[in-house]
Amino acid sequence: MLLAADVGNTNVVFALFDGREIKARWRIATDPRRTGDEYAVSLLRLIELEGYTREDITQIIIGSVVPRAIHNLTVLAEKYFNVTPLISGTGDAEWGFELDIEQPSSLGADRALNTLAAHEKYEGDLIVVDFGTATTFDAVDFTGAYKGGIIAPGINLSLDALVGNTAKLPRIAIEKPKSASVIGRNTEDQMLIGVFWGYVSLIEGLIRRMKEEIGRPAKVVATGGLAILFDEHTDLFDAVDSDLTLEGLAILAERAA
Template identity: 55%
Template sequence: MLLVVDAGNTNIVFAVHDGLSWRGIWRISTDTQRTSDEYAVWLLTLLTHQGLSPAQITQTVIGTVVPAALYNLRRLSRDWFGTEPLIAALRLDWGIEILMDQPSEVGVDRLLNGLAAHRLYGGPLIIIDFGTATTFDVVDDKGGYNGGAIAPGVNLSIEALHQAAARLPRIAIGRPQSVIGRGTVAAMRSGVFWGYIGLVEGLVARIKTEFGAPMKVIATGGLAPLLAEGTDIIERIDPELTLEGLRILAGRNPHPLLTNDKSKAIEGD
């Protein structure tokens, strides 16, 4: 079985795929100080609850936009599952063309979303990922990654609003009943929710005009279901899109062999 690890700025997602389907998907908050043993205590408990054992894990793939988290995730793979992890990096065979001025600047999470979305839904398409940042990624009909746009994430904007304005409270995102808020909290909720809907609809419209062809719109990320309620431009929500990208990438590339050379644990990709 394949252990997939998607390390983002807010959460790290662990998932197990048996070759046919996902057997389990679990999330833990991102903490670069968390050790491999701490990960193991948590993850092995969840595997056992799902009827799985560490011995069933034969391959591991890791995608991360948090370099500081990589060391302990590698140690987890080696020490607890006896596998040398495949690290998602540009040097691998992606099977897609990266049409960027500086390909090295692109986060692997965006490439993974593009890879999976094109494999699953064809193209051309726009992938919106509602994560720590809200990203818009453009993939053409051949699967080529064309770039996109990056905006502050919803929760990041809420926190910035609270921190910068002394009299504005911290609020939770939710769909307000009306656009006109008759109180400070109601007004903030309206501005955040409908403001993001306007941002999404505006950027998608401009991307489609600039691209010059009909495009599918796929959304992923924890807030995708909520924000999709406010607009009809999102055609499909796929919460496992990045995990699917890692699974596809792992299938395209040979997995490295486990080595006893401990210096390998601190190498970057």
């Protein structure tokens, strides 16, 4: 079985694959100082709770936007699973598609993995929107080449900045406003309208501009934790694919096997 580690700025998502099928997944807060031994304490127990053993894992792949975490996860793989891990984008796990941008080495592993999986699963030109710590918009052409994109503050970052830099605004949960009105009658409603519908307007505007620049029909594929929330209340997306990044890791590992 394959153990995939998707290391984001906020969380590390581990997924256990049997072929392309995810059998189990776990989320651990990202901390670059966390050692391989510390990862093992949590992960080995979680694997056991799902009815698997460390011997079931024969391949490990890591995709990380936090470079400092790679060493400790490599220690985890080698010490506790006796496996030399694949590192996405390097060696046997090279991307295998064109990075048609000015600084290819600067592209985050998550965005490259989304590109790889989206092109394999969906036809034609694509715009991939990933709701993570940052919200990213990536253009993938019909050949599978990565053409560039946009980085915007994630909605939680925007809310943190709003609350953290004001004296009286309260912390609120991100959800669709209960009223259809965009004129709030109290502070909490006004904040929620600004955060939710303001973010929808940002997404709509950027997708529209990207489609105009691409100049051909492009499907919009959304991934990340908040994709479902926005999909429920808008018609922005042609597909919502919550496991896109993990599937990109499985595809790379399959090619390297």
